[in-house]
Amino acid sequence: MAPCTEEWNQRGKVFKNFEKLPESWDCQYDQLYLVRKPARGPRMDPINLLPYLPQAKWSPGPGDQGWHAMLCQVRKESQKCTRRKSLLKVRVMDFVTSTAILPLLFGCVGIFGVFKLLQWIRMKAYLRNAVVVVTGATSGLGRECARVFYSAGAKLVLCGRNREALEELTKELASLATKVQTHKPYMVTFDLADPGAIAAATAEILQCFGHVDVLINNAGISYRGAIVDTTTDVDKKVMETNYFGPVALTKALLPSMIKRRQGHIVAISSVQGKISIPFRSAYAASKHATQAFFDCLRAEMEQYEIEVTVISPGYIHTNLSLNAVTADGSTYGVMDKTTAQGRSPAEVARDVLAAVGKKKKDVILADLLPSLAIYLRTLAPGLFFRLMASRARKERKSKNS
């Protein structure tokens, strides 16, 4: 049977070499179309065949210079109504592609651009002259947060344990070239892990500019060790620094924010506040507690219009692992490969600025793998636990070898 129907000749651009249908082909299909298909890659359906495709039967045809011919057979009775529909579809497609789509596309891009611009202007206005307190400003992410918020025109209160490092940072900030009017930062030194120091520090912070708009709870300490070897004092030290200290400072500053019905609390948590990895128990526990506390705070503060943002970064290239505490309380003193390969603190600080400016509620600043791990922990906990157990085995083995 020769397949050259009229329809075929109109569309059969490829089919010229095909003489006979294979015998196995079903002849109750009386419309035959040839469609070119690259040897590798998707089928290229002619647009006017699309309406028939649900009823079509596909069979592989002969090869043609790297193309596979495909025969599409369409049942006779299904054609009349589908042809009318097809005409309509083609007209709609023509209309969309010719007249409507381009203005629509430009319109959407324009609206999106204007929206982004307004968001940017609002963000700049929100942060300019805002009183921003940064804890752990002496190093790493805190230091970079100080730089970006200072450059955005914020009035800074820099907190840390090391007065000299804070003074050095203040000098560095003064030498920054900025586009907006800047303000000389204040410095407040105290140890977050000392519960007795919080009240005096809060009073000093409030004296600087009279109020606080944004508190960035950034200071933190990491930990490396096996649970069985770790003293409870070490667990407490990590919890005091990463959890009880920030919680106490936040609670101490809240009344003044509630009174003004204005304020923004930021908690720098970690991906390890969402998933726990072996040999980081105290750190992961402190960050899980941080996430939980500030999630509760967000809900409770909504009535006072106080914002709460929890930021969970992945690895950042800072001194965190060098300063980490070990099972016996000594300093770890090693720059971990993962930390060394982490994101630059300046980049993360810019993301923190954007998250605060946009009043985001919960932000994960991590690569694909940690982000996937967070979903895996929720969707397939069994698999996640097996992966973590295998990681623990490998880490133990590499330590023993």
Ligand SMILES: NC(=O)c1ccc[n+]([C@@H]2O[C@H](COP(=O)([O-])OP(=O)(O)OC[C@H]3O[C@@H](n4cnc5c(N)ncnc54)[C@H](OP(=O)(O)O)[C@@H]3O)[C@@H](O)[C@H]2O)c1
């Ligand atoms: N680096 C990462 O891979 C990573 C990933 C996720 C989350 N984070 C989080 O990011 C935050 C900043 O850490 P970082 O990476 O910038 O580490 P970092 O360079 O070690 O900085 C930690 C900061 O916290 C301060 N700090 C530590 N203990 C303190 C205490 N008891 N009282 C007051 N300040 C104290 C340190 O001050 P001193 O100079 O006085 O020690 C330092 O300024 C932490 O909350 C950390 O958990 C880091």
